[in-house]
Amino acid sequence: MTAQVRDGCAVVRLRGELDIANGHDLHRRLGAARRSFGDHLILDLTGLEFMDSHGLSVIINCYKAVSQAGGSLALAAPRPIVRRTLEITGMHRRMTVLGSVEEAIAARHT
Numbered sequence: 001m002t003a004q005v006r007d008g009c010a011v012v013r014l015r016g017e018l019d020i021a022n023g024h025d026l027h028r029r030l031g032a033a034r035r036s037f038g039d040h041l042i043l044d045l046t047g048l049e050f051m052d053s054h055g056l057s058v059i060i061n062c063y064k065a066v067s068q069a070g071g072s073l074a075l076a077a078p079r080p081i082v083r084r085t086l087e088i089t090g091m092h093r094r095m096t097v098l099g100s101v102e103e104a105i106a107a108r109h110t
Contacts, residue, residue, distance in 0.1 A: 001015070001029050007108070012030065015047035039069040048078065075095055077100050
């Protein structure tokens with residue numbers, strides 16, 4: 001995971017797999033990104049190859065936390081397998097899911 005600020009948003013890039021083996025680490029790192037960069041996050045899922053229910057739970061908890069803090073969370077460029085997980089669970093209707101980081105940044109500023 002890497003994080004950088006772009007146009008007032010923390011863009012967090014995820015790579016590899018997000019599952020029970022590393023979900024706690026992501027939770028910690030997302031908390032650190034929020035403390036460092038604020039409560040407007042974009043998760044760049046371009047490099048995320050797999051996500052299980054535990055990984056999804058980490059993202060849902062982050063979504064709830066930033067929403068309660070007046071922030072936002074957008075998911076950018078999920079691969080088909082990750083997008084399918086979001087669709088099966090209905091999370092694509094609750095969270096903003098966009099085709100690219102650039103679209104997510106633009107949507108944040110509209």
